[in-house]
Amino acid sequence: MDDQFIYTEIFMQADKNKDGFLTFEELYEQMKKFGYKDEELKFKDHLEKFSQRDDKKLTKNEFLEAMHKAPHILHEAAELRRRFYQLDLNKDGMLDKKEMEKVLGCLGERVTVVELDLLMKKFDKRFRNNRSMKKMKI
Numbered sequence: 001m002d003d004q005f006i007y008t009e010i011f012m013q014a015d016k017n018k019d020g021f022l023t024f025e026e027l028y029e030q031m032k033k034f035g036y037k038d039e040e041l042k043f044k045d046h047l048e049k050f051s052q053r054d055d056k057k058l059t060k061n062e063f064l065e066a067m068h069k070a071p072h073i074l075h076e077a078a079e080l081r082r083r084f085y086q087l088d089l090n091k092d093g094m095l096d097k098k099e100m101e102k103v104l105g106c107l108g109e110r111v112t113v114v115e116l117d118l119l120m121k122k123f124d125k126r127f128r129n130n131r132s133m134k135k136m137k138i
């Protein structure tokens, strides 16, 4: 998906009353769903610079501009998280064996049950139990 599309999507989904304005709160809620993390939303200061009024709201164009001018690393981290969310089928914040199987399937890797076991053990050594996002520092 192209960046512009994603930013537009964030805005459109967050603008529940469709008046073309978003409060910062509405925006943050939506951004979280798209993988932008709280800590990075000191990003708030960044966004506020783009609001041309004192109403603590952003229009779509202001938001798009703010997103384009945000540090690239922020978008990369968010994209990684979005991918993780997609893989984390049961939404528990971890990738279990079944989900790993699916990931590998997507990568075109055919793994046997034994190989998968070995792979999981390897991962377990490094991350213990399940690979939560925190542990992966995603």
Ligand SMILES: [Ca+2]
Residues within 6 Å of the ligand: 014, 015, 016, 017, 018, 019, 020, 021, 022, 023
């Ligand atoms: Ca609105």
Ligand SMILES: [Ca+2]
Residues within 6 Å of the ligand: 088, 089, 090, 091, 092, 093, 094, 095, 096, 099
């Ligand atoms: Ca999971």
